[in-house]
Amino acid sequence: MSEIDPQQLAERCAKAMFEQDQASQKLGMKIESVAPGRAELSMTVTEDMIQGHGSCHGGYLFTLADSAFAFSCNTYDKRTVASGCSIDYVYGASLGDRLIATAEEQSRGGRTGVYDITLTNQDGATVALFRGKSYQVRGSVIDSEEQS
Amino acid sequence: MSEIDPQQLAERCAKAMFEQDQASQKLGMKIESVAPGRAELSMTVTEDMIQGHGSCHGGYLFTLADSAFAFSCNTYDKRTVASGCSIDYVYGASLGDRLIATAEEQSRGGRTGVYDITLTNQDGATVALFRGKSYQVRGSVIDSEEQS
Amino acid sequence: MSEIDPQQLAERCAKAMFEQDQASQKLGMKIESVAPGRAELSMTVTEDMIQGHGSCHGGYLFTLADSAFAFSCNTYDKRTVASGCSIDYVYGASLGDRLIATAEEQSRGGRTGVYDITLTNQDGATVALFRGKSYQVRGSVIDSEEQS
Amino acid sequence: MSEIDPQQLAERCAKAMFEQDQASQKLGMKIESVAPGRAELSMTVTEDMIQGHGSCHGGYLFTLADSAFAFSCNTYDKRTVASGCSIDYVYGASLGDRLIATAEEQSRGGRTGVYDITLTNQDGATVALFRGKSYQVRGSVIDSEEQS
Numbered sequence: 050m051s052e053i054d055p056q057q058l059a060e061r062c063a064k065a066m067f068e069q070d071q072a073s074q075k076l077g078m079k080i081e082s083v084a085p086g087r088a089e090l091s092m093t094v095t096e097d098m099i100q101g102h103g104s105c106h107g108g109y110l111f112t113l114a115d116s117a118f119a120f121s122c123n124t125y126d127k128r129t130v131a132s133g134c135s136i137d138y139v140y141g142a143s144l145g146d147r148l149i150a151t152a153e154e155q156s157r158g159g160r161t162g163v164y165d166i167t168l169t170n171q172d173g174a175t176v177a178l179f180r181g182k183s184y185q186v187r188g189s190v191i192d193s194e195e196q197s
Numbered sequence: 198m199s200e201i202d203p204q205q206l207a208e209r210c211a212k213a214m215f216e217q218d219q220a221s222q223k224l225g226m227k228i229e230s231v232a233p234g235r236a237e238l239s240m241t242v243t244e245d246m247i248q249g250h251g252s253c254h255g256g257y258l259f260t261l262a263d264s265a266f267a268f269s270c271n272t273y274d275k276r277t278v279a280s281g282c283s284i285d286y287v288y289g290a291s292l293g294d295r296l297i298a299t300a301e302e303q304s305r306g307g308r309t310g311v312y313d314i315t316l317t318n319q320d321g322a323t324v325a326l327f328r329g330k331s332y333q334v335r336g337s338v339i340d341s342e343e344q345s
Numbered sequence: 346m347s348e349i350d351p352q353q354l355a356e357r358c359a360k361a362m363f364e365q366d367q368a369s370q371k372l373g374m375k376i377e378s379v380a381p382g383r384a385e386l387s388m389t390v391t392e393d394m395i396q397g398h399g400s401c402h403g404g405y406l407f408t409l410a411d412s413a414f415a416f417s418c419n420t421y422d423k424r425t426v427a428s429g430c431s432i433d434y435v436y437g438a439s440l441g442d443r444l445i446a447t448a449e450e451q452s453r454g455g456r457t458g459v460y461d462i463t464l465t466n467q468d469g470a471t472v473a474l475f476r477g478k479s480y481q482v483r484g485s486v487i488d489s490e491e492q493s
Numbered sequence: 494m495s496e497i498d499p500q501q502l503a504e505r506c507a508k509a510m511f512e513q514d515q516a517s518q519k520l521g522m523k524i525e526s527v528a529p530g531r532a533e534l535s536m537t538v539t540e541d542m543i544q545g546h547g548s549c550h551g552g553y554l555f556t557l558a559d560s561a562f563a564f565s566c567n568t569y570d571k572r573t574v575a576s577g578c579s580i581d582y583v584y585g586a587s588l589g590d591r592l593i594a595t596a597e598e599q600s601r602g603g604r605t606g607v608y609d610i611t612l613t614n615q616d617g618a619t620v621a622l623f624r625g626k627s628y629q630v631r632g633s634v635i636d637s638e639e640q641s
Contacts, residue, residue, distance in 0.1 A: 072254035075245045097223045100267070106220035107279050108260025115256045119248070131255050132605070133626060135283035135431055135579070137459050137478060139452045155463075156435045156471050161576065163433050163474050165461070167451075175452050178459050180476055182433060182577060182626075280457070281478060283431070283579055285607050285626060287600045303611075304583045304619050309428070311581050311622050313609070315599075323600050326607050328624055330429060330478075330581060368550035371541045393519045396563070402516035403563075403575050404556025411552045415544070427551050431579035 055085040059124035062190040063088065066123055073116045076109070080120065086154030086164075088120035094146045105142035113150045114166040114179035121152035121164055122181070128188040129162070134181045140174050147171040150179075160185040203233040207272035210338040211236065214271055221264045224257070228268065234302030234312075236268035242294045253290035261298045262314040262327035269300035269312055270329070276336040277310070282329045288322050295319040298327075308333040351381040355420035358486040359384065362419055369412045372405070376416065382450030382460075384416035390442045401438035409446045410462040410475035417448035417460055418477070424484040425458070430477045436470050443467040446475075456481040499529040503568035506634040507532065510567055517560045520553070524564065530598030530608075532564035538590045549586035557594045558610040558623035565596035565608055566625070572632040573606070578625045584618050591615040594623075604629040 053061070063083040067073065073090075081089040092113045100106035115134060122129045142148060152166045166179040201209070211231040215221065221238075229237040240261045248254035263282060270277045290296060296316055303311045314327040349357070359379040363369065369386075377385040388409045396402035411430060418425045438444060448462045462475040497505070507527040511517065517534075525533040536557045544550035559578060566573045586592060596610045610623040 069251070070248045070254075071244060072246050072248045072256065096219060098220050100218045100220045100264075103217070106218075106260065106263070107282070108220065108256065108263045111259045111263070111282075112254065112256025115254070115259070116248075131286060133283065133285040133577070134255070134259075135281065135476070137281040137452075137476075138279060139454065139459065155474055156433075158435065163435065178451055178476075180431070180433075180474075281429070283624070285600075285624075287602065287607065303622055304581075306583065311583065326599055326624075328579070328581075328622075365547070366544045366550075367540060368542050368544045368552065392515060394516050396514045396516045396560075399513070402514075402556065402559070403578070404516065404552065404559045407555045407559070407578075408550065408552025411550070411555070412544075427582060429579065429581040430551070430555075431577065433577040434575060 058126055059083050059085050062123050062126050063120050065191045078116055085124050088117050088152045090117040090150045092148050094142050094144055110177050111136050113148055114168055117150035117152040117166050118164050118181035122162055122183040123190045126190045127185050128190050129183045129185045132182045132184040136177050136179045138177050140176050142176050206274055207231050207233050210271050210274050211268050213339045226264055233272050236265050236300045238265040238298045240296050242290050242292055258325050259284050261296055262316055265298035265300040265314050266312050266329035270310055270331040271338045274338045275333050276338050277331045277333045280330045280332040284325050284327045286325050288324050290324050354422055355379050355381050358419050358422050359416050361487045374412055381420050384413050384448045386413040386446045388444050390438050390440055406473050407432050409444055410464055413446035413448040413462050414460050414477035418458055418479040419486045422486045423481050424486050425479045425481045428478045428480040432473050432475045434473050436472050438472050502570055503527050503529050506567050506570055507564050509635045522560055529568050532561050532596045534561040534594045536592050538586050538588055554621050555580050557592055558612055561594035561596040561610050562608050562625035566606055566627040567634045570634045571629050572634055573627045573629045576626045576628040580621050580623045582621050584620050586620050
């Protein structure tokens with residue numbers, strides 16, 4: 050892989066992961082951009098995501114942020130999983146809202162990393178702030194996806 | 198509501214919330230039990246929940262725990278929302294796993310509360326540990342659901 | 346207070362708080378700068394802060410970050426307290442290290458806010474990442490400090 | 494170490510750690526009890542711990558909980574450090590309050606673990622809820638302390 054540049058590698062990792070990621074696909078997520086340690090995903094709130102108080106279930110806000118987190122920390126072709134995450138809700142999301150999750154690496158060293166994901170809506174309002182802790186396991190992103 | 202006992206109230210709240218909660222219904226969640234400050238929900242991991250590394254997307258583990266959290270903190274007929282949550286992953290979940298989320302109130306005072314949700318699989322193994330912070334807003338659980 | 350500009354108000358709040366804050370003073374913390382929604386504090390790791398594994402006790406890393414959080418969210422002369430915080434450790438701190446905590450507001454609306462605090466050492470290495478959730482209570486920062 | 498029983502090992506680990514832990518000693522912490530995966534520590538709120546709003550600085554609540562966490566996850570003679578922690582404040586602590594931190598293991602597998610620490614005051618009221626994530630590094634607790 051030494052001949053590939055970091056940006057190309059990040060894009061190939063994202064493509065390989067997304068092809069296998071039925072969960073993110075079924076929710077209508079779209080990868081808007083990806084770069085080393087970064088990813089931007091979008092998703093529209095559908096009726097299936099509405100919960101008991103009439104707004105988008107926090108689980109789907111989390112899921113979008115979590116996918117952006119996964120794509121951003123797997124841009125180096127080192128298979129990396131989440132060890133833990135936290136989310137703080139700032140503003141509710143409603144049916145039809147177009148949400149953007151922007152993931153940025155805050156630190157990465159040894160096998161662990163910290164990533165911040167900001168969730169905004171179509172008006173630019175912050176909907177939620179997510180922080181994910183990553184842990185690098187064995188294996189490659191591109192090859193493991195191609196093999197499985 | 199003074200004539201109703203706390204257990205009956207908890208059950209009525211859960212029934213009212215679940216009827217409106219398309220998200221939890223669509224995911225096949227089932228309320229196993231509910232009591233004041235407590236709730237137990239179950240869900241089976243389906244193909245739509247599988248992500249890029251071949252296991253259940255963390256977002257769906259979170260969503261199940263988050264629903265159990267919502268049901269447990271809305272057992273007093275005081276409309277209550279999540280302000281923030283954290284999850285720590287302990288053990289992966291795979292296609293077909295039957296997951297149980299058990300929510301227990303750790304503290305409740307003023308308008309805020311802290312709830313711990315343990316996610317286990319069909320073998321009793323701990324899959325994830327979730328902590329939710331609740332915030333009581335205006336309104337009733339039962340009436341707001343009936344009105345909307 | 347309408348005649349005072351936001352920067353002056355932030356500085357007056359910080360001065361009033363620091364005078365009463367024996368904890369931060371005793372630990373040798375110094376306010377490097379303050380601005381609306383922002384604060385930068387420094388502290389040197391002393392022998393009293395060393396714990397069982399020979400490095401700085403995580404509690405003191407937390408305490409420095411927590412003070413920077415408190416100063417940053419109290420820059421509007423609205424008395425504000427922490428509701429919860431999290432910290433992720435990135436790199437150890439040792440005896441004599443000069444630590445800087447930089448607090449930045451991520452969101453603020455209604456009575457709640459989210460603040461991110463980055464802890465770095467004298468070499469610019471990230472030591473820890475802290476996220477604080479604030480809650481605005483009744484009262485003024487400047488007056489309450491002067492009265493007490 | 495095969496001849497030692499788990500309870501004795503936990504006690505020896507705690508003794509070795511505490512002797513080196515200047516931070517916990519200087520704050521007047523006392524180990525009330527220790528057992529495999531568990532620890533109970535106490536501390537009295539002193540004037541040096543008071544912050545800008547007149548109550549105990551959250552950093553000292555965190556530090557007590559963090560020490561109880563460290564003692565509980567180092568009871569197996571496997572050197573273990575914190576990777577991240579979160580705290581939720583429930584009730585303020587004031588000058589002279591006698592605080593108890595009770596740490597309990599929630600999960601432990603591979604090199605990581607999750608521990609919950611409850612902070613209570615002399616009246617049994619919950620002051621804060623702390624969750625710590627541990628990471629086992631190389632080395633022994635007892636030997637590393639004796640060597641250093």
